[in-house]
Amino acid sequence: MRRFLEGKTALAEAAIMAGCRFSAGYPIRPVTEIQENLSQLLPASGGVYMPAANEIEAITMVYGAAAGGTPAMVVSSSTGISLMQETISDSATQGIPIVVVNGCRFVLQADYHQSVKGGGHGDYRVIVLAPGSTQELIDLTALAFQLAWKYRHPAFILADTLLLECSESIDLREGIESILTARPPDWAVTGMRTGEKRREAGGKEGTPQPQVLTGNPGCIQRMQQISAAEVRFEEAMTEDADVVLVAFGSVGKYVRLAVRELRRQGIRAGYFRPITLWPFPSEALNELAGRVQALVCVELNQGQMYEDVKAAVEGRCRTLSIAGDGNQDTGFGLIWSKDELVKRVSNFMVNNFQAVGATR
Amino acid sequence: MSETFLPIESMSKVRSRSDILKDLEHHLCPGCGEGVAFNVIANVISELELKYSTIAVIGDGCYTIPSAMLDIDKVTALHGRAPAAATGLRRTHEDPVVFTIQGDGDLHGEGVNEAVQAAARGENITVICFNNGITADTGSQMTPASILGQRTNTTIDGRNASQHGHPLRMAELLASLDGTVFSARGSMHSPVEIKRTHGYIRRAFGLQQQRRGFSYVEILTMCPSGWHMSPVEALDFIGNEMSKAHPLGVVKDLGDEPGTLPGSRS
Numbered sequence: 001m002r003r004f005l006e007g008k009t010a011l012a013e014a015a016i017m018a019g020c021r022f023s024a025g026y027p028i029r030p031v032t033e034i035q036e037n038l039s040q041l042l043p044a045s046g047g048v049y050m051p052a053a054n055e056i057e058a059i060t061m062v063y064g065a066a067a068g069g070t071p072a073m074v075v076s077s078s079t080g081i082s083l084m085q086e087t088i089s090d091s092a093t094q095g096i097p098i099v100v101v102n103g104c105r106f107v108l109q110a111d112y113h114q115s116v117k118g119g120g121h122g123d124y125r126v127i128v129l130a131p132g133s134t135q136e137l138i139d140l141t142a143l144a145f146q147l148a149w150k151y152r153h154p155a156f157i158l159a160d161t162l163l164l165e166c167s168e169s170i171d172l173r174e175g176i177e178s179i180l181t182a183r184p185p186d187w188a189v190t191g192m193r194t195g196e197k198r199r200e201a202g203g204k205e206g207t208p209q210p211q212v213l214t215g216n217p218g219c220i221q222r223m224q225q226i227s228a229a230e231v232r233f234e235e236a237m238t239e240d241a242d243v244v245l246v247a248f249g250s251v252g253k254y255v256r257l258a259v260r261e262l263r264r265q266g267i268r269a270g271y272f273r274p275i276t277l278w279p280f281p282s283e284a285l286n287e288l289a290g291r292v293q294a295l296v297c298v299e300l301n302q303g304q305m306y307e308d309v310k311a312a313v314e315g316r317c318r319t320l321s322i323a324g325d326g327n328q329d330t331g332f333g334l335i336w337s338k339d340e341l342v343k344r345v346s347n348f349m350v351n352n353f354q355a356v357g358a359t360r
Numbered sequence: 361m362s363e364t365f366l367p368i369e370s371m372s373k374v375r376s377r378s379d380i381l382k383d384l385e386h387h388l389c390p391g392c393g394e395g396v397a398f399n400v401i402a403n404v405i406s407e408l409e410l411k412y413s414t415i416a417v418i419g420d421g422c423y424t425i426p427s428a429m430l431d432i433d434k435v436t437a438l439h440g441r442a443p444a445a446a447t448g449l450r451r452t453h454e455d456p457v458v459f460t461i462q463g464d465g466d467l468h469g470e471g472v473n474e475a476v477q478a479a480a481r482g483e484n485i486t487v488i489c490f491n492n493g494i495t496a497d498t499g500s501q502m503t504p505a506s507i508l509g510q511r512t513n514t515t516i517d518g519r520n521a522s523q524h525g526h527p528l529r530m531a532e533l534l535a536s537l538d539g540t541v542f543s544a545r546g547s548m549h550s551p552v553e554i555k556r557t558h559g560y561i562r563r564a565f566g567l568q569q570q571r572r573g574f575s576y577v578e579i580l581t582m583c584p585s586g587w588h589m590s591p592v593e594a595l596d597f598i599g600n601e602m603s604k605a606h607p608l609g610v611v612k613d614l615g616d617e618p619g620t621l622p623g624s625r626s
Contacts, residue, residue, distance in 0.1 A: 022451065022452055050447065052477075056441070056444075057441075057477060060445050060448070061445070061448040063437075063441075063448060064437075064445035064450075065449065065452045066448070070448075070452040072452075094436070189433045190433065190456070191415035191433045191453060191455075191457075192433075192455070
């Protein structure tokens with residue numbers, strides 16, 4: 001059944017369908033309405049929503065619920081996520097599968113580093129999914145729960161104001177696979193264990209292990225498995241491309257318009273959109289770099305993903321960062337001006353690659 | 361002298377090491393009160409037959425690693441955050457007794473907000489605090505619970521009110537909140553107080569089983585290493601000084617009557 005839904009409503013409904021039964025939150029724009037939705041949807045489906053006193057308390061409640069085997073999600077934004085980083089890194093190292101929604105605020109992609117590189121302590125990464133449309137917001141919300149629970153590792157959904165406040169015609173499928181099971185998973189702390197083996201969540205337990213000296217082998221092993229199996233990206237028109245525009249999230253959507261316009265002007269342009277920001281599609285980009293002349297990284301921040309793109313390319317082709325902060329003076333508003341984007345890519349290609357100019 | 365002792369056959373065993381206290385190595389110092397407190401908690405869990413119906417949320421401190429001795433389900437929480445993690449567990453599990461073990465650095469310092477909010481909500485959990493007036497795990501520094509005059513590595517001439525302020529009394533603070541059904545402060549420095557503390561924890565767990573709301577038990581624990589005293593001097597320090605600033609006894613007990621607290625069953 002197709003429905004016309006705002007991103008915020010879609011995300012909350014998708015989370016419930018995916019199995020979310022606990023959430024706690026502290027209000028913050030632009031995700032407040034997701035919390036409002038959850039506060040009504042969760043009790044209606046046998047779950048619990050807790051209005052917390054602050055972000056730190058909110059995510060710790062979610063940590064507790066998830067440790068107890070209940071699919072749980074926390075929804076916040078930029079500054080709120082900063083306050084939660086300690087528990088996010090702790091969940092990663094301890095193997096607590098929390099789902100975190102980061103609805104990035106004013107500069108729409110300013111929180112790439114915050115989400116992908118993490119602001120917490122320790123040697124960890126979390127799964128980061130970057131939806132590019134309302135439909136994908138739903139699909140990736142469900143995927144976030146599935147991956148978090150499959151690997152027992154935190155999963156991020158990195159959304160932004162634009163994505164959350166746009167309404168699109170979407171298919172909120174009845175068939176979203178729920179991760180809910182009749183019995184809690186083996187690792188869950190329920191207090192009701194009847195077997196011999198006690199359940200213990202958390203790495204500080206046991207005999208005095210030199211935990212701080214050895215890192216967390218469980219966490220590192222999980223991250224290796226995720227890196228090997230869960231890379232996701234979308235590419236189009238890259239077979240014959242001279243230049244490929246790399247962008248994620250809602251910017252990824254608008255970049256497609258520029259690619260079509262560049263093609264009309266005779267520049268063979270393509271399009272590459274990482275869907276998982278961690279694990280980052282480095283191998284695919286490296287392979288692409290071997291057969292194009294240039295990769296252009298387009299972002300609404302000061303070029304945060306560009307660092308990962310450059311590292312992936314390993315010098316195999318030229319790279320250009322088109323980055324901005326939404327300043328009107330530079331020609332970039334809340335989203336990119338297609339014409340400005342086309343002009344910049346076109347100039348770069350014509351100035352740097354003779355063959356490209358000749359085909360015009 | 362010998363006739364003053366009762367014949368062995370007339371004695372009965374009233375306390376022993378709890379069966380849920382596993383025989384593990386721990387790194388608690390000689391004379392530490394926390395090992396005794398663990399045994400008291402374990403004995404209450406045994407008595408109430410909660411071995412398969414309880415979850416402990418363990419904070420950050422000397423007690424974190426030794427908590428592995430408790431043969432029950434456990435979750436470790438970040439410093440100060442245990443009452444919030446316990447809330448997440450409580451709201452998704454109806455039956456088990458959910459309690460936290462925290463220290464005074466964890467609770468009086470880092471985690472005041474979590475504890476106060478949980479108490480104000482009447483969250484049906486029990487918070488247990490081992491209070492030795494210092495952050496012992498890091499080598500004896502001042503906490504908000506340190507008593508006036510107490511010497512620590514960061515108050516080498518003793519805590520003084522003009523520079524360091526006054527000690528925070530959590531049992532009294534939490535008792536002032538409507539959601540708190542029980543608040544008490546016990547100590548590990550004498551057999552009598554150990555027995556009383558046993559009663560406080562039993563009472564707190566019992567009220568929690570009745571879904572009455574938030575309960576708090578603070579336990580003054582000796583820290584000879586951190587206080588730079590002999591174990592015997594440490595017992596006297598609690599008896600003569602610490603228990604003056606942190607008075608022992610029940611601060612609040614709303615009783616067994618069905619309450620009107622959120623989450624209470626009646």
